[in-house]
Amino acid sequence: MSQQKTEASIITIGDELLIGQTIDTNSAWMAQELNKIGIWVQRRVAVGDRWDDIWKALDEEAAHSRIILITGGLGPTADDITKPLLCQYFGGKMVTDPQAEANVRHIFEMLKRPMIDRNLRQADVPDVCTVIQNRRGTAPGMWFEKNERIFVSMPGVPHEMKGMMTNDVIPNLLERFDVSPVLHRTLLTAGIGESFLAERISEFEDMLPKNIKLAYLPSYGMVKLRLTATGDRPGLEAELEAEFDMLKQQVTDVMVVDADKTLPQVVAEILLQRRQTLATAESCTGGYIAHLFTSIPGISECFQGGIISYSNAMKESQLGVRAETLKAHGAVSRETVLEMARGARLAAGSDFAIATSGIMGPGGGSTEKPVGTVWVGLAGQDRESASQFHFRFDRMRNIELTAMHGLNALRKFIRYP
């Protein structure tokens, strides 16, 4: 299989990645984009701001891959050694690129900020590279070739790197390589464990052709199933499609969606399609569910808003939860989340509402209601529903799990009245 594929390595440079101060989100995005054009990222390597480590990484990845994409290490400050190193590695000397210099000057004029020499030095590049102009920042990218290997160096700032990848790197790679496609089909399941899913579809998996692979991707108590087809044969897409249809038939009862979509996207699409609206009443998730929705462009068509009733006073004043309910059953109870959901629906004038209340930890638990106890309430025009969950993880994960399980309950509530 590997003979058919064009293989790439990603090198990320920066101490902040190695001491854990920064989480690397660039590599995942780059891998996705490369995958779409049939380039397989076979290795990702992170090294610190050390001359020898960077040099060795370049040597090693050139031995592994035909394409080496590099991010980071190009900022204007003194801890950056990447550009001089690249200059020496590829045997060039530093020159000022006029277009990059004009770009730096233009940005500083636009921002109405004074410019210092350090900023202008951003426009210096080794004379052995093809310059990739940065339309979103001051540091240009650099395209090098050596021993039939392509090396591309880009800034570590995500939106700058993304601009260069989209406008220059991907189009140039497409011109240079006659890549054989890698196709993916993904579906999302909920309510069944990874092992049981595997047991259920083991026969299907055994009968897959050699060029189609199945992967299990668990996330937040759900499992994604992904089929990946590779190879140059004609009809690859139809072949994958047929296998994907078979797979869907095996998991109909637990399938959330037959695409690589997130649960908030799925719920938003159902609402948009039905021209219905949603409101939220969040206690323990503290705005996270609303945030998941409002990260989706165009969501204002179906998302009205919500109330984060962290305090009991807010539950009463904004959602109309009765003081007696809170007193008799507590804030984490079926009765309270139902009153919250009703209240949010009324306040927003929406078709549906989702409410959450729970104990996310680390503090606040009791014997009766330990940390991880959660109630989710749902309200529609003429019906309502509440479910209890028990999670047992850390605060952030409990919040995420509450949101995901709540949204799945909401999806079923809307879809199957």
Place this chain on the structure above:
Amino acid sequence: MSQQKTEASIITIGDELLIGQTIDTNSAWMAQELNKIGIWVQRRVAVGDRWDDIWKALDEEAAHSRIILITGGLGPTADDITKPLLCQYFGGKMVTDPQAEANVRHIFEMLKRPMIDRNLRQADVPDVCTVIQNRRGTAPGMWFEKNERIFVSMPGVPHEMKGMMTNDVIPNLLERFDVSPVLHRTLLTAGIGESFLAERISEFEDMLPKNIKLAYLPSYGMVKLRLTATGDRPGLEAELEAEFDMLKQQVTDVMVVDADKTLPQVVAEILLQRRQTLATAESCTGGYIAHLFTSIPGISECFQGGIISYSNAMKESQLGVRAETLKAHGAVSRETVLEMARGARLAAGSDFAIATSGIMGPGGGSTEKPVGTVWVGLAGQDRESASQFHFRFDRMRNIELTAMHGLNALRKFIRYP
């Protein structure tokens, strides 16, 4: 420097990391924990579920580092080849570990789920490893030694890996290595660009002793400055402290906090210290600011809740924004965010409120108010304030930037009346 340090590599295994379906958060956490005990992560490598790639990665990282930590590839499903590979790599044979088997049985009993053979196979391990019991899941960890190198294999599920690291791996490494400490001091600045900061403190940087390094870590329009001290010399901590004090003096006017804290943490600490409370009125940030606060344990002491007024109707009904204001000035205006902030403060009965309204994109912009136009309003007992911002990035980044700039304005509003 590298002679004094114990160096580690992290290998993450899984196709999902290479096709970009999963963002690797494990490595950052592991690097932080190792750093605390003076172990320097010099390389992080991600490889896919391919026999040769994993084998080569083990060989290569053993050539680079003394300690090799491995995560991923241990799930119960068929795409996992890591365990058989490790068994062969270290020359062992598979046996069932009784304690791991008891753990699997216990978990399934607790979850009241039927167990299948595939689940029990999780308890199989190579007979040449020391088993690390998994208290949070079914797949045990494995500790191998070969040619004076330590290899530890752990599941990729973050909370399972974290449990093993904390309970077993870190304590065992501490026993085995006489590590020289790596110390960090970090401060957060806002309102000054990376280049200008560098220019201002260049003399300070030039005079730093060789064993103390300065790094610039830009994030969301703010810049973190980190001093890192290494070496075995006595008084290292005092030496770092003295340099850190000097650094602070140079950036007094732009410093947010002299610790490695996030802006929401800083604001929460100020409020807790003053026993004051906050409420939010979010339009364009859609719950993100509330989410940042409610991710902090114990936040209910100072955070009352908020209103996500995504629709204009919600702005009127929940926050008391006047229809005339919306009509005359629009939802994205000084007047609207001030009425929103006042309304949230009243609704929650809080000391302070922060309100956001803006156009996050990609749609919704106009010539007068292009995508990225944002107003932030702040209200206190007897004063208020509003600021306008212009961001020019993608939706998610515009939301994050609005939250961060808004929180910094809030911090100054509370602190410097």
